Amino acid sequence: MPTHTRIRPFNTKDAYPEQSLDNDVCMAVRAGNTVYLRGQTAMDLDGQIVGIGDPAAQAENAMRCAEILLKEAGSDLSHVCKIVIYITDRAYREPVYRVIGKWLKGVYPVSTGIIVNGLAKPEYMMEIDIIAEIPASP
Numbered sequence: 001m002p003t004h005t006r007i008r009p010f011n012t013k014d015a016y017p018e019q020s021l022d023n024d025v026c027m028a029v030r031a032g033n034t035v036y037l038r039g040q041t042a043m044d045l046d047g048q049i050v051g052i053g054d055p056a057a058q059a060e061n062a063m064r065c066a067e068i069l070l071k072e073a074g075s076d077l078s079h080v081c082k083i084v085i086y087i088t089d090r091a092y093r094e095p096v097y098r099v100i101g102k103w104l105k106g107v108y109p110v111s112t113g114i115i116v117n118g119l120a121k122p123e124y125m126m127e128i129d130i131i132a133e134i135p136a137s138p
Contacts, residue, residue, distance in 0.1 A: 005030040007072050008045070015047060016120065030073040033134040039086070039127040040065045041119065055092035055125040059099035062128050067103070070132055079132040080104060084112045086127040088119060096126045 008027035012019070027045070029036045040062035042049050051057025070076050083104070087096055093113065119127050 003032075005073065007069060015043070028069045028073050030075075033136060035070060035073040035075045035079070035132040035134065037066055037069055037130040037132075039129045040069075041121075041124045041127045043121075043124075045069075049121065049123050051125075052123050053125075055087070056095040056099050058124070058126050059096045059128070062126065063100060063103040066128065066130050070130075073132075075132045075134050077103060077132075078107055079134050080107050080109045080130055081133050082110050082131040084114065084129040086114050086116050086119065086129075088116060088125050090115055092125055100128065 006026040006029055010025065010027070012021035012023040012025060025038065027038045042051050042058040042061055044050055044061055045065050045068060050061045067077055070079065083100070085096060085100065087093055097113075119125075
């Protein structure tokens, strides 16, 4: 049975004090060689919102956080297999995708893009969901 490593556990009441939530979650889970990241947004790893009003800056933050979390899980961006990108306005597609494309150049993950009415905080303009698979050792 695979061992699950939970990275940076927290409770939603701390991350979203303005909402009536009490869920135990974490920033990443490594299950065997698969790494699942929590959706990365404008919230940095210290809980601060960056890039308010700037979808490209939010995407930069999201990818910077993703890179750190993958490293903490024993992975890296080259292991990314699947991404789902959520944006709250079609106009954000180009700036967000350009940033993500820069970070994942040459990786070729499968990708899904979705336009949504809103995300967990009104300041969030984008969110990226990432799954990575660490190659098995030879």
